[in-house]
Amino acid sequence: MSYNFREIEAKWQKYWAENETFKAVNDSDKPKFYALSMFPYPSGAGLHVGHPLGYIATDIYSRYKRHKGFNVLHPMGYDSFGLPAEQYAIQTGQHPAITTENNIKRYREQLDQLGFSFDWSREVRTSNPQYYKWTQWIFIQLFNSWYNKKSDKAEDISTLISVFEKEGNANVMAACDDDTPKFSAGEWNHFSEKEKQEILLKYRLTYLADIEVNWCPALGTVLANDEIVNGVSERGGHPVIRKKMTQWSMRITAYAQRLLDGLDKIDWPQPLKDSQTNWIGRSEGASVTFNVMNASDAERLPAGQAGSRSDKEVISTPLNHQYRIEVFTTRPDTIFGVSFMTLAPEHDLVAKITTPEQKAAVEAYVEATSKRSERDRMADVKTVSGVFTGAYAEHPFTKEPIPIWIGDYVLASYGTGAVMAVPCGDQRDYDFAKHYNIDIPNIFEGVDISEEAFADKATTIIANSDFLNGLSYKDATKKVIAELEKIGHGVGKVNYRLRDAVFSRQRYWGEPFPVYYVDGMPQMIDLEHLPLELPEVEKYLPTETGEPPLGNATNWAWNIEQCTVVNNQLIDHKTVFPLELNTMPGWAGSSQYFNRYMDPRNDEAIFSKEAIDYWQDVDLYIGGSEHATGHLLYSRFWQKFMFDRGYVPKDEYAQKLINQGMITGTSAFIYKDLDSNKVYSKGLKEGKNVIPIHADVSLVNASDELDVEAFKKWQPEYQDAEFILEDGKYIVGREVEKMSKSKYNVVNPDAICEEYGADSLRLYEMFLGPLEQSKPWNTAGITGVYSFLKKLWKLYSVYIDGSQSGVEAEPTAENLKTLHKTIKKVEEDIENFSFNTSVSTFMICVNELTAQKCTSKAILEPLAILVSPYAPHIAEELWERLGHTESIAEAPFPKFEEKYLVESSKEYPISFNGKVRFKLEFPLDMDKGEIEAAVLAHEKTIDQLQGRSPKRIIVVPGRIVNIVE
């Protein structure tokens, strides 16, 4: 009876589903293990062979842990809100929910045929109202929280209110908006309700803010940076402008330091930790305040000459204390090298301080900058541009006037949007100063700055800097911060690159905010009325007035008496109020899904206390590295918030994370002659004027030969082309590229399963190479693992065909040795996530046992368990044929016993000067001296030495002998 994978795989998939073999329970005496794969967005294209790689790895580990006696949680679900379904809806009018439902169905079929041990009873879909009810709930919790820097955690907003009532906000240390005013308890208690709400909004962990966005009027939508190419929209090429819009924002910056610190506690890949570290971008330095000088005095100063003036009269003139410029600098030690200041063109002060003479130039420059995207400005490093405002700031120590410029190399979104320019110490400032002929005072000892700026902190010795002279970077920084604090002009500060995260999207297919507006102030809908379900709309585009798609809904107003959604026409701002029109971004639904899996059908809470106490956190999380600074950062933020508020026991949700590598495609090319109707085989293209054309990889065999007839059928325009063959074959060129439809190199798992089976596919995906590395797919190689499975099947033939002869045969020492070295290696491999080497080990094991003609049950039973995590269908079938009536899923993993591997002798490699010449066998208990004597006495050694006497002999017992001549 031959290996019929179709029958076997269908049989066991059905068995697992019917018997709920992989259903996890929330209470068990067994230790818990939570293995998680990143859930997919169900796209219309379905899965290609690259997608299941991580799922297979997680599945192998899950199955292994079951054999090891763990209660394993291995769930799967769908990140089912997203743009493609909405785009499709805009084009066709089909509701995104229908598209999504269809795509999920297709995904499920594809996943099912791969034999994963998912607990499907726990499936979640982020677009399901029963799920997003809890996404809305978390949003409300964030709204009702503030970040107390004293306790260093999020607290309920009520604790903040009670402080305000007692003592105002003078002593409150909180993460809040920069423009939060100071007030006393008395003032607070006299604020109107609306004023109080406005203040509180500046403290809440999710808040409304006016944020500058890339607005595309023609599309009526906000665009992400990468949707803009050369200042116009990628789709349609429409103009894009920077515009302020009121958006929900998440105060992730409150957690910047903890997100950084937490990285030390978790076993995540170093490159991923590094990209999060860079993203958070901590820098230490100082915040320094410069007073802006009175405009009338500034007029009397020539531009660019500020540093050299000593006009006592001017300096003693009263300053315009109305305006102050705050800068952040990582080099406060260079403060005496400041020769100008640069503001971002968007900076609030620009309009206020610009002198009448400079007004026209400044306005033109600001206007021009507003048309450039931030990315555009950052990408252009070569062009130096800027305009003088006509205004001057006063140096906090020297009291010298410093000209204030604006320049687009300063970004409003980083730091304070202003820099103190030290041209001798910063290359950008240097270039700017050179370009506009501004002074470049040298404040470094023994450094030539005639060609470029000097930025090496390690060798810095400060000069020409009053009280800082002769100090190193470190000492000068310390001292200058102390002095700045003394004169009230600055303070030591840690700055983060991380920005608060914009949480509003002008989209339809996302979670609605549980928010309505009373007198312009946001109000949360009570939990008992959630979920607030997405309304039906006629059109999925923005409205004619530029409102988000939910603006098209006719039933989208909140009645506070009935607590239901009602028709917009009923809005009276007394009992019926407008609802929020934005929806949440893609990362909302994925930021706590791993916890929801613990108790996914709970309608009373996001999860029960029992469930979270039992499962705690994710033990193993596998997914792509492309989520490094998106999902994987936001989800850590929400987890820390949930931890602060006492909902979860761990402030990091995934102990170990592995990034699976990308599977790339192996594209095939034909070579079309540009001068004739000929198509040359790869070996004949030299010297010809050819261009490579993609051929579909399914038309090429393992030897790179193209099926020319099939190709002509596929691309009829080549019907009459002449294919020039070599040795009667057309050989294609090969190149590794990203797997993509347009490159005709996409390989579909369905086709592989149909031809070789899921077990072959699973083994082959692992066999390709290390999990973390990216590697090219080439279907040709799968025959190797397929014939391995056939050999494995054959090894069990006495049990399969029922002859049963030799069943009781005692295993030989050889059999046991083969088995136990396999157990040892496979167990080590799985623990190290080195799945590729396990597959090789299985092949060696089966080859050896076949050569040994092994039929012993004592060997074949444990072997089936070893194979089971990798190739579960065949393992189940063999297990059954061996006489078992229960699934193999929880059969105990075989125990490795060293005694079967103990050898009595070793074949020593005998090397001369490190080069192996021959081998000699000695007992392992032979000591160094005996081995040395035996080697030296051997005729081959004498022959090799040719009468020379060796200088030294190294004997490493059990390893090697090296003779040094």
Next chain:
RNA sequence: GCCUUGGUGGCGGAAUUGGUAGACGCGCUGGAUUCAAAAUCCAGUGUCUUCGGACGUGUGGGUUCGAUUCCCACCCAAGGUACCA
């Protein structure tokens, strides 16, 4: 530029603590079986070679009895990031 990861046969890759480089598989060559093909099985397969050997893990040095492995410098590729003050 900076950070990270990697570079081993025709290809994917293996090599546990510094100890026999190239396991395992694909492909290729030859053979068996077959009317033939597929499938299967057997043997061979790093390069060069005067058949003694010599060379060989990106390049050049170093440490060592011995280096794919450790150290230094450099080159290349992939991913991340960037007027970040």
